[in-house]
Amino acid sequence: MTDSFRTSREGNVARVTLCNPEKHNCFDDRLIEGLTRAFATLDEAEDVRVIVLDAEGKSFSAGADLNWMRRMADNSHEDNLRDARGLARMLQTINMVAKPTVALVQGPTFGGGVGLAACCDIVIAGRRASFSLSEVKLGIIPATISPYILAAIGPRAARRYMLTAERFDAQTAASIGLVHQVVADEDLVAAGKSVVETLLANGPNALVETKRLIFGVGGAVSEETIDETARWIARIRATDEAREGMRAFLDKRKPNWSSGA
Numbered sequence: 001m002t003d004s005f006r007t008s009r010e011g012n013v014a015r016v017t018l019c020n021p022e023k024h025n026c027f028d029d030r031l032i033e034g035l036t037r038a039f040a041t042l043d044e045a046e047d048v049r050v051i052v053l054d055a056e057g058k059s060f061s062a063g064a065d066l067n068w069m070r071r072m073a074d075n076s077h078e079d080n081l082r083d084a085r086g087l088a089r090m091l092q093t094i095n096m097v098a099k100p101t102v103a104l105v106q107g108p109t110f111g112g113g114v115g116l117a118a119c120c121d122i123v124i125a126g127r128r129a130s131f132s133l134s135e136v137k138l139g140i141i142p143a144t145i146s147p148y149i150l151a152a153i154g155p156r157a158a159r160r161y162m163l164t165a166e167r168f169d170a171q172t173a174a175s176i177g178l179v180h181q182v183v184a185d186e187d188l189v190a191a192g193k194s195v196v197e198t199l200l201a202n203g204p205n206a207l208v209e210t211k212r213l214i215f216g217v218g219g220a221v222s223e224e225t226i227d228e229t230a231r232w233i234a235r236i237r238a239t240d241e242a243r244e245g246m247r248a249f250l251d252k253r254k255p256n257w258s259s260g261a
Contacts, residue, residue: 012049021057028068061113115145126185
């Protein structure tokens with residue numbers, strides 16, 4: 001735990017909570033380093049099957065701390081590049097976590113905070129949540145978050161919201177693909193618990209391999225991709241987990257991994 005985030009565990013579910021509400025959960029180099037380490041550690045933990053990212057206070061995340069960014073602007077190009085690479089590495093680490101990740105967005109989310117959400121597999125937002133890719137208002141660009149934003153909302157929506165920096169609500173975020181589900185603010189925790197329980201009912205290794213499949217295929221359709229997917233399923237369905245899953249289905253019982261959190 002640091003003064004700006006903490007990790008907790010409940011059974012097979014790990015939770016990473018941004019807990020600096022006075023600063024709207026903005027991040028600086030310390031938080032970036034801490035989150036990178038925390039997600040990497042949880043990814044390696046064999047007993048962790050799902051990771052939840054949430055936040056305390058009115059805001060989910062205001063993105064980068066402007067005081068930190070102002071300090072960085074006065075540093076050398078080499079220092080700025082090293083710092084930017086740290087941010088890019090954090091986003092990549094969260095995005096590439098092998099286990100399913102769920103973001104619960106309860107309030108305003110700006111700039112890099114939108115990137116944090118976009119790096120998660122499933123995003124659930126309360127109706128009070130709002131979003132803004134606000135970088136151009138500050139004379140900068142949404143560079144390190146752009147791969148994840150474009151993957152989530154596509155180039156067409158990005159051309160509007162990255163260029164205008166306008167603020168949009170949770171329903172709009174859902175309509176463009178950034179958010180999967182919008183619920184009443186008071187139902188956010190319950191909605192998160194429901195999707196976590198749904199994930200825990202699935203094969204742990206199958207979830208890991210499915211994430212690899214999504215990244216590996218990436219929407220491409222070619223002879224090479226078709227052959228690779230055939231090899232993939234041939235390998236997976238011969239595993240003990242797959243045998244148990246199919247046997248449990250035929251026996252009309254829960255598989256041995258479906259014991260809840």
